[in-house]
Amino acid sequence: MFDRDPAGVRIELRGLTKHYPGQPAPAVDNVNLDIPAGELVVFVGPSGCGKTTTMKMINRLVEPTSGEIRIGGEDVLNLHPDELRRHIGYAIQQVGLFPHLTVGENVALVPKLLGWPAAKVADRVEELLSLVNLEPGAYHDRYPRQLSGGQQQRVGVARALAADPPVMLMDEPFGATDPITREHLQSEFAKLQKKLRKTIIFVTHDFEEAITLGDRIAVLRERSHIAQYDTPANILAAPADDYVAGFIGQDATLKRLALLTVDDVPAVGPVPSSNGLPRVDAGTSLREALDTMVAHGSDRCATPSGVLTYTALCEAVGTDGAKTGHEEVAAGDR
Numbered sequence: 001m002f003d004r005d006p007a008g009v010r011i012e013l014r015g016l017t018k019h020y021p022g023q024p025a026p027a028v029d030n031v032n033l034d035i036p037a038g039e040l041v042v043f044v045g046p047s048g049c050g051k052t053t054t055m056k057m058i059n060r061l062v063e064p065t066s067g068e069i070r071i072g073g074e075d076v077l078n079l080h081p082d083e084l085r086r087h088i089g090y091a092i093q094q095v096g097l098f099p100h101l102t103v104g105e106n107v108a109l110v111p112k113l114l115g116w117p118a119a120k121v122a123d124r125v126e127e128l129l130s131l132v133n134l135e136p137g138a139y140h141d142r143y144p145r146q147l148s149g150g151q152q153q154r155v156g157v158a159r160a161l162a163a164d165p166p167v168m169l170m171d172e173p174f175g176a177t178d179p180i181t182r183e184h185l186q187s188e189f190a191k192l193q194k195k196l197r198k199t200i201i202f203v204t205h206d207f208e209e210a211i212t213l214g215d216r217i218a219v220l221r222e223r224s225h226i227a228q229y230d231t232p233a234n235i236l237a238a239p240a241d242d243y244v245a246g247f248i249g250q251d252a253t254l255k256r257l258a259l260l261t262v263d264d265v266p267a268v269g270p271v272p273s274s275n276g277l278p279r280v281d282a283g284t285s286l287r288e289a290l291d292t293m294v295a296h297g298s299d300r301c302a303t304p305s306g307v308l309t310y311t312a313l314c315e316a317v318g319t320d321g322a323k324t325g326h327e328e329v330a331a332g333d334r
């Protein structure tokens, strides 16, 4: 099956359509999408636009009316649905942990189904609990009701990863948590995905979450018609139309600043040794670099590769801040 390579495989959707019986129109209508191997693609769109239906067709919890789904080149509509689902990780907002099983038993479910030897299952459970920051000694034998909502969602993610599937489907997996826990889970998950490079489809209502996690974002309109499919930076820089712009909201520039780092902007050299400029490290976001400039009352800061100016920072995010009076100030001491 397509999971010979746990590091992620390509997913192709061709003419994918679902018309629920008795409904006047299809819930998902003729979706064509390529999801590159090892990328995390976020489906974002309003309630009822067909995100969940599209995703559930991929693991055949919903049978397509027509169209094709290929995973790693393999036509999944020819596979047995139960067999297919054992090879695709699935994490949902409701978590769906079995209340009568311990945390360890919940995570072990799929590897056991796949017939892994007991010692391998035990090792894997320990490894996964550590991976999602739940100390195995403390959490392995607890029951789901003895965990917080955020901890339960981590167990859900650990369980989805258990058999090391190349594909993960995640439907608002952090949706039921408060904003702080949610941000924490997002950043932990982003780090995890950097290591694992699975092919992931992630559904959310939340555009901020899409920007934080997505290698690419598919902005969907009704019936899963694709309004735009691109990287977060490209969507923020050039929304395809008013519909996509509406999703981004007012503060697209701040979002782009948070997404780009000082390494993305050509610095003017040479690196000053000790000239009193505030310094930022490699990898610092442009938003943090701007905060540093503001805090020091400076229109520039030193980076490991040179000097980053306010003007260059504005140019990088495509605003006309470069045309403000800062340009003259900056030019005066160049």
Ligand SMILES: Nc1ncnc2c1ncn2[C@@H]1O[C@H](COP(=O)(O)OP(=O)(O)OP(=O)(O)O)[C@@H](O)[C@H]1O
Binding pocket: 020, 021, 023, 027, 045, 046, 047, 048, 049, 050, 051, 052, 053, 054, 205
């Ligand atoms: N089993 C079903 N039978 C009939 N209609 C359905 C069924 N499941 C979903 N629908 C309809 O299909 C459309 C798409 O639903 P879907 O759950 O895929 O949307 P969604 O974008 O995931 O929504 P949400 O963000 O609210 O979860 C909706 O109009 C919904 O009412």
